[in-house]
């Protein structure tokens with residue numbers, strides 16, 4: 001599904017190399033987790049995959065189902081099926097949540113050569129998905145994320161994901177700032193979307209999210225590289241001993 005080879009990324013503004021040769025393959029149907037100390041480059045990787053500006057790829061490649069991702073504009077990546085749930089979801093004053101979702105969904109359908117979804121069908125779809133995530137009608141009518149609590153914002157990210165049904169879902173610290181109940185809602189939402197044709201990259205600093213979204217593969221990122229890969233037990237090792245042991249071992 002997603003193939004990243006030798007990815008090197010620096011900041012556009014300053015001469016600072018952040019990713020220093022990331023290699024990663026996420027197979028369809030699998031959930032890969034990336035853990036790592038603060039500042040190791042996890043968010044940068046997710047931004048670069050989604051096409052955010054400010055970063056320059058100096059070497060390496062990224063492909064989704066064989067298509068060169070780095071050549072594409074952010075909206076083309078979205079149409080191709082890459083979705084990033086942000087660590088800090090942005091507020092969009094003046095744009096209703098429902099309008100935003102419907103516009104995003106129809107843009108994607110258009111890119112795929114499909115017809116727009118009717119207002120009635122969309123309403124049915126959104127009500128059903130929102131119910132699962134305990135998102136009430138009021139939250140659907142309000143401007144995107146404006147005045148939402150931290151937990152509501154994260155749930156709203158998962159709602160976007162559930163509506164858009166991307167091929168490759170990237171979640172950047174979706175658990176940060178969530179209480180246990182909100183985290184479970186988010187995890188249930190993600191688990192409901194796990195399917196054969198969809199890959200997940202779940203970025204988290206802490207292990208606890210991975211109790212609820214059990215990954216197939218766990219990677220440890222440090223100083224712009226993936227330094228260790230293993231199964232779910234690797235996350236438990238981090239929980240128990242911190243990153244120190246692993247970093248010392250690979251140094």
Ligand code: ADP
Nearest residue numbers: 011018036037038039040041042043044045054
């Ligand atoms: P993580 O998500 O693992 O905590 P980040 O990808 O946010 O790490 O950051 C990796 C490194 O790159 C950090 O040292 C961070 O300070 C630096 N960095 C990332 N983006 C910028 C930026 N726009 N300007 C300056 N430094 C940045």
Ligand code: MG
Nearest residue numbers: 037038039043
């Ligand atoms: Mg961080």
Ligand code: MG
Nearest residue numbers: 042043087173
């Ligand atoms: Mg981060």
